[in-house]
Amino acid sequence: MREIKVAEISKAVFMLFLDANYDLGEDVLASLQAALQVEPSPTGRNVLEQLIVNAEIARDEQVPMCQDTGYAVVFAELGQDVRVVGGDFYAAVNEGVRQAYIDGFLRKSIVADPLNRVNTGDNTPAVIHVEIVPGDKIRLIVAPKGGGSENMSAVRMLKPADGAKGVMDFVVDTVSRAGSNPCPPVVVGVGIGGTMEKVALIAKKALLRKLGEPHPDSFYAGMERDLLEKINKLGIGPQGYGGRTTALAVHIETYPAHIASLPAAVNINCHASRHKERVL
Amino acid sequence: MTVKALKAPLTDEDVLQLRAGDNVLISGVIYTGRDAAHKKLVDLLEAGKPLPVDLRGQMIYYVGPAPAKPGKVIGSAGPTTSGRMDAYTPALLALGLKACIGKGSRSQEVKDALVRCKGLYLAATGGAAALLAKTVSKAEVVAYPELGAEAIYRLEVADFPATVVNDAFGGDVYEAGRRQYCIAE
Incomplete structure (x- = not known):
C-alpha cells in the first residue's frame, strides 16, 4: 500500500482551485481565438475580445476570471492500493477548498441550508465524487461551477x-x-x-x-x-x-x-x- | 462598432437617446445590489420605510464581487443573472431608478416597467469580471455590510463597458440579435 498524507491532498486541492479560477485553459483560449475569426456579429466579436483580454488580466494579476468562483466540485479517482493517512479524506478536500477560497480571495458562494440560506463563509462543503480505480495514485480534478x-x-x-x-x-x-x-x-x-x-x-x-x-x-x-x-x-x-x-x-x-x-x-x-x- | 459615453447617474434625456443594441462606456457613480439586497429594499418599501440609498436617477449593477486582494479597490466584479431580480425591479423603477446592469433576459413585467418609467436594462459581459473590476476606481459599502459580497456598494467607475439590452421604447437586443443571426433548419 502506498501511503498519501491528507496534508498533501489538501495542498493539491488548494493549488488546483486557485489555478482553475485564475488561469483560463489553453484549450478554451484557442477556441475563443478561433471563434473570433469566424463570428460575423461586431458586438459578438467585441465580447470574445473582452473574454480573451479578461483571461490575460486574470492570469497576470492572479485574480479570479469570474467573480462567481463557483461551487467547489471535486472528482477524485482513488487508487485501491493507496492508503490515505493522517486524517479524513473528505475533510482534507474541504480543508483545501477552505484555504483556496479564503487565502486566494475567491468568493464564498455556498449557503449551509438551501432554504434558510446562511453563507458558510469558506465555500465549503465541496461536492465530492469519489471513484475507486486500480493503482496506487490519486487523480484529483477540480471544477468550480458557476451558478x-x-x-x-x-x-x-x-x-x-x-x-x-x-x-x-x-x-x-x-x-x-x-x-x-x-x-x-x-x-x-x-x-x-x-x-x-x-x-x-x-x-x-x-x-x-x-x-x-x-x-x-x-x-x-x-x-x-x-x-x-x-x-x-x-x-x-x-x-x-x-x-x-x-x-x-x-x-x-x-x-x-x-x-x-x-x-x-x-x-x-x-x-x-x-x-x-x-x-x- | 460605435460606442457612446454615458455619465451616471442618468437623466430621462440620457435614457431616451439610447436604443437596444447600443454599446456604451459608463462613467460616474453606480450602486451594486443583488438578490438579498433587493429583497431588503423591497421589504422596506412595502413597510413604507425609507431606503438606505436614494435611487432616483441611479443605476444598479447586479454583482457580488470577489474579495479585493490587498492593494486593490475591488475583487473581480462581473454581472450576475438579472432574471432573479425581476420580481423587485418594477417597484424600484417606479421609485425613480433609471437603469440596471446585469446579464440575461428580463420578464415582460420588467420590460413594460422600463417603458413606463423611462428606464434602461443593460448587460455587461458575463465572465469578464477581472476586466470589469479594472474600471472601478473606488468602492465603499453604503448599506447591509452583513451581506458580505451581497452588500450595497457605491462604485466609482470609468469607461465601464455595457450594451443596452432593453430600451425605453420596448426594444430588445436579445430578441433582435437572435432573429438576425438565426439560421432556420
Whole structure:
C-alpha cells in the first residue's frame, strides 16, 4: 500500500482551485481565438475580445476570471492500493477548498441550508465524487461551477422511442431556452443513459474533457458535431446579443440504460469551462 | 462598432437617446445590489420605510464581487443573472431608478416597467469580471455590510463597458440579435 498524507491532498486541492479560477485553459483560449475569426456579429466579436483580454488580466494579476468562483466540485479517482493517512479524506478536500477560497480571495458562494440560506463563509462543503480505480495514485480534478450556467441545466427521462432525435431536440431546446443567461458561448455537457442521478453525473463529467476533443465512438462524435452545428444556428451568439458562436463545444458521455428508459441530461457550462487536475 | 459615453447617474434625456443594441462606456457613480439586497429594499418599501440609498436617477449593477486582494479597490466584479431580480425591479423603477446592469433576459413585467418609467436594462459581459473590476476606481459599502459580497456598494467607475439590452421604447437586443443571426433548419 502506498501511503498519501491528507496534508498533501489538501495542498493539491488548494493549488488546483486557485489555478482553475485564475488561469483560463489553453484549450478554451484557442477556441475563443478561433471563434473570433469566424463570428460575423461586431458586438459578438467585441465580447470574445473582452473574454480573451479578461483571461490575460486574470492570469497576470492572479485574480479570479469570474467573480462567481463557483461551487467547489471535486472528482477524485482513488487508487485501491493507496492508503490515505493522517486524517479524513473528505475533510482534507474541504480543508483545501477552505484555504483556496479564503487565502486566494475567491468568493464564498455556498449557503449551509438551501432554504434558510446562511453563507458558510469558506465555500465549503465541496461536492465530492469519489471513484475507486486500480493503482496506487490519486487523480484529483477540480471544477468550480458557476451558478448562472448550472441553473440552466436540465434532466429529462425520455422514452426509448424518442431515440437520438429526441435527445438532440432536448439538448438544443435546453440551450435555446437558456438564451443569454449562462454567459454564452457555452460548453455543453450531455449525458445519455444510466439512471436519473447517473445521467446528471456523466453530463457533468463530459465538461471535464479537453475542449472540442471528440467522443471516441464515431457515432457519438458525429452527434456532437451535429449538435454543435444546430446550437450555433440558434443565433444566440456571444452573451446572447446575436451571433453564430453560441457554444464552443458539445461533449457527450453515455452509460448503459434500462430497457424502459432513455435518460438524458444537459449540464451547461459558461465559456470558461473551468477545470484543472493533478495526479498524486 | 460605435460606442457612446454615458455619465451616471442618468437623466430621462440620457435614457431616451439610447436604443437596444447600443454599446456604451459608463462613467460616474453606480450602486451594486443583488438578490438579498433587493429583497431588503423591497421589504422596506412595502413597510413604507425609507431606503438606505436614494435611487432616483441611479443605476444598479447586479454583482457580488470577489474579495479585493490587498492593494486593490475591488475583487473581480462581473454581472450576475438579472432574471432573479425581476420580481423587485418594477417597484424600484417606479421609485425613480433609471437603469440596471446585469446579464440575461428580463420578464415582460420588467420590460413594460422600463417603458413606463423611462428606464434602461443593460448587460455587461458575463465572465469578464477581472476586466470589469479594472474600471472601478473606488468602492465603499453604503448599506447591509452583513451581506458580505451581497452588500450595497457605491462604485466609482470609468469607461465601464455595457450594451443596452432593453430600451425605453420596448426594444430588445436579445430578441433582435437572435432573429438576425438565426439560421432556420
